[in-house]
Amino acid sequence: EPEVTQTPSHQVTQMGQEVILRCVPISNHLYFYWYRQILGQKVEFLVSFYNNEISEKSEIFDDQFSVERPDGSNFTLKIRSTKLEDSAMYFCASSFKLAGGPGTDTQYFGPGTRLTVL
């Protein structure tokens, strides 16, 4: 069964460094998302992406964050200058869109990347 994959599974970085988290969404999906979960807290929405542009973003998704779909398969989240409070599990998700129709609502999540900022 197709699934969302994410790399790396764990990333350790120093405060102030840039990190890029990578995701490969399910191949026929057209909506892509990033969420994060700080340890012990709720899963929080960061951003959604469709048709090569951001369609929604939360207050968390400030200028330090950016997303990109550099090719036909990868979807990336970049954090420009990491802070201690960026330490969290980052989840990528994708959902399907019928050609010429609405998107379906079921979002399929990847296994996550645990980001640790020291």
Added chain:
Amino acid sequence: SQQGEEDPQALSIQEGENATMNCSYKTSINNLQWYRQNSGRGLVHLILIRSNEREKHSGRLRVTLDTSKKSSSLLITASRAADTASYFCATGMDTGRRALTFGSGTRLQVQP
């Protein structure tokens, strides 16, 4: 309470028993989804129920939705030790936005 709050926060039952988890929300929704998360792992989609549906089944899972009370319940019948996980409800708004709002989750422990 905040959008998508589950109760109880923690639930411990014996294998074979049924487990019921509840979710309450505050705003109008388009759909409500339940996810499972094993410790430190990814989110596994369980079931989606739309705002015009009242009940949905999938295997040992039964989900109900009461939009007048802004609440949903997830019932796992004949629980197994492998059902031990955290369960989250996530709401999709009716405003055309696609972002899901997650609750705090219920930690289910099924004792063998």
